[in-house]
Amino acid sequence: MTRQKVAPEQVPLRLYGVTPVTRIALTIATCLFGVFILAPLLWLLINATKNQANVYGSFGFWFSGPFTLFSNIRALGQDISGAGIFVVWLKNTMLYAVVGAVGATLLSALAGYGFSRYRFRGSNALFFLVMATLLVPITSIALPLFLVYAKVGLVNSIWGMILPSMVSIVGIVLMRTFMDASVPNDLIEAARLDGASELGIFIRIALPLSVPGLMTVLLLTVVAVWNNYFLPLVIFSKNSLYPLTVGLSSLSQAAETGSKADLVPILITGGLVTVLPLIALFLILERYFRGGMLQGSTTG
Amino acid sequence: MPTHGRRPRRSSRRQWPGAVFVAPHMLMLALFMLVPTVYAVYTSLFTSRLIGGNRFSGLANYVTVMHSTVFWSGVGRVLLFAVIQVPVTIALAFAFAAIFDAGIVPFSRFFRTIFFMPFAVPGVVASVMWSFLLLPGFGPYAEFAKALGLGNVNFFSSGLILPTIILIVIWEWTGYNMTILFTSLKSIPREVTEAAIMEGASLWTIIVRIKLPMVIPSIVTLVFLNAVGALQLFTEPSILAAFQPQAISFGFTPSLFVYNTAVGSGQYNLGAAAAIVLAVIIGLVSVGAFALTRRRGEAK
Numbered sequence: 001m002t003r004q005k006v007a008p009e010q011v012p013l014r015l016y017g018v019t020p021v022t023r024i025a026l027t028i029a030t031c032l033f034g035v036f037i038l039a040p041l042l043w044l045l046i047n048a049t050k051n052q053a054n055v056y057g058s059f060g061f062w063f064s065g066p067f068t069l070f071s072n073i074r075a076l077g078q079d080i081s082g083a084g085i086f087v088v089w090l091k092n093t094m095l096y097a098v099v100g101a102v103g104a105t106l107l108s109a110l111a112g113y114g115f116s117r118y119r120f121r122g123s124n125a126l127f128f129l130v131m132a133t134l135l136v137p138i139t140s141i142a143l144p145l146f147l148v149y150a151k152v153g154l155v156n157s158i159w160g161m162i163l164p165s166m167v168s169i170v171g172i173v174l175m176r177t178f179m180d181a182s183v184p185n186d187l188i189e190a191a192r193l194d195g196a197s198e199l200g201i202f203i204r205i206a207l208p209l210s211v212p213g214l215m216t217v218l219l220l221t222v223v224a225v226w227n228n229y230f231l232p233l234v235i236f237s238k239n240s241l242y243p244l245t246v247g248l249s250s251l252s253q254a255a256e257t258g259s260k261a262d263l264v265p266i267l268i269t270g271g272l273v274t275v276l277p278l279i280a281l282f283l284i285l286e287r288y289f290r291g292g293m294l295q296g297s298t299t300g
Numbered sequence: 301m302p303t304h305g306r307r308p309r310r311s312s313r314r315q316w317p318g319a320v321f322v323a324p325h326m327l328m329l330a331l332f333m334l335v336p337t338v339y340a341v342y343t344s345l346f347t348s349r350l351i352g353g354n355r356f357s358g359l360a361n362y363v364t365v366m367h368s369t370v371f372w373s374g375v376g377r378v379l380l381f382a383v384i385q386v387p388v389t390i391a392l393a394f395a396f397a398a399i400f401d402a403g404i405v406p407f408s409r410f411f412r413t414i415f416f417m418p419f420a421v422p423g424v425v426a427s428v429m430w431s432f433l434l435l436p437g438f439g440p441y442a443e444f445a446k447a448l449g450l451g452n453v454n455f456f457s458s459g460l461i462l463p464t465i466i467l468i469v470i471w472e473w474t475g476y477n478m479t480i481l482f483t484s485l486k487s488i489p490r491e492v493t494e495a496a497i498m499e500g501a502s503l504w505t506i507i508v509r510i511k512l513p514m515v516i517p518s519i520v521t522l523v524f525l526n527a528v529g530a531l532q533l534f535t536e537p538s539i540l541a542a543f544q545p546q547a548i549s550f551g552f553t554p555s556l557f558v559y560n561t562a563v564g565s566g567q568y569n570l571g572a573a574a575a576i577v578l579a580v581i582i583g584l585v586s587v588g589a590f591a592l593t594r595r596r597g598e599a600k
Contacts, residue, residue, distance in 0.1 A: 011493045013403045016503040023404055030396065030405045034414050037471065040429040041417065043440070047432070060433065060440035111325035118318020126322065133333055135524070135586050137532045139555040140579035143562050143571055144336030147343055164332040172325060198317040227422035229535045230555075234563060245424040252428050253542040268432075271425040278420035286413065290483060 048269040072269035089247035100165030101221035112175025171217040178213030215288040244274045344573035361573035370551035382530035393477035398507045401485040415475035427539035456544035484518040554578045
């Protein structure tokens, strides 16, 4: 946090003595990598406007044939030949992402504040335990979760998806670091002298001061839940509960096993609609992503 | 004097709120990580029979997993995958972070945004896009390879499927790693770089000998996170399996083995045992890598 503020300006490039040839070569390399990154996204955008024949039959990086984007989008609202309804998956994903991420942010803020501003018996050991769970594979949690759900009746329940999404280890670590840096102890002490309750201090002082940190955790957890595939794949068997990721994968299975090849344009358009909200979110709120990951990495 | 007298009282007063703030998250962590893990260990000790239901069978499931060549070939495959993917991803990420940090390439902000974009793309959608792009015969990349005189390249053949998945994962994660390394590089004080320039160090020397050692802590964290992710490889091969069933086997990765054993074949006890063996392997690799970086750090 403090180190970040030290270097506000860059060292002028001419001091490095970089030759123009090096500069041009590195610029070309960067452009090539940029093309490598952008090409699939461009492909997605272009091919969402094609019908099935032209997805396969025409050059992938240019428009071709009838412009069917709008009918492709309209098809997303219909029951897709038994695979389910895309619009329902979109609604589910939003529900899981919003409720899961808001919950994760609140719980992380509470826990981060607790670890940052209090010492209690076992607090260090507990925080170490939290850090250790960063290394626990999601695969080995999702299946056991499913087994437990089968016992307690959480299989095919939206809570089976939302509640585990509220556990964000990265969230706690980020919030602790953020609270350490941006909530002054003097302010807390002053509020205590004024007779504020501990919860009141948290709500009226700690939370407002850590809004950028909260935003970061919220965004990172929204992306994590939005993109989660393994957990919903394991715990949902009803396609009316699927999020976009699992829905699209079932769609891709149906489209690719041959019998329902007409689903291909819907699959591609569905992919585009899945990606666009997050790219928009990321472009609008870019600084929170950057700031948050900095803190996460320097703690580690 | 008064402060002296108040101290013990205050510290006792400050104990319990900390625990209360931390409690909700710890409760969720226990319910959705610890309980399932314990239950998975318990389940793995049983075997379900057609007649007689669940029977305690001790370590029999573990013996089966240990003797399963399918499981171990999957483990070997993800280890090979990690050994290639993690260094390539991080080397690319560091190279671009260093280039952008030194200001060699124009429009670096634009490029940084582009490179980070795949972070917003779910692995499912990324895999679907790449499946079409790499389609043998039809896909633009196969046509490109043909134009280069490489003949008919099948990116999903048994020899190329692993490099293909490595390519997809590099596409997905290089920008994320670059963003973290870029912010770490930015935190290096300007004076350090300027002093090196005064002593006549070249750009290459500054990047490799001065900046790289200073961001090693971030790199170590990223190696851990990337390696844990690589060993759990699931989404990409499972989506590719829909497009090219012959390319991805039942136990292509240990996570696929766990999923297919438990959810696909309904052998939950065996799947639980495999999940636990996988978790132990990931734990061992992490601890080993940690010890290695520790020793190298001390040797310096």
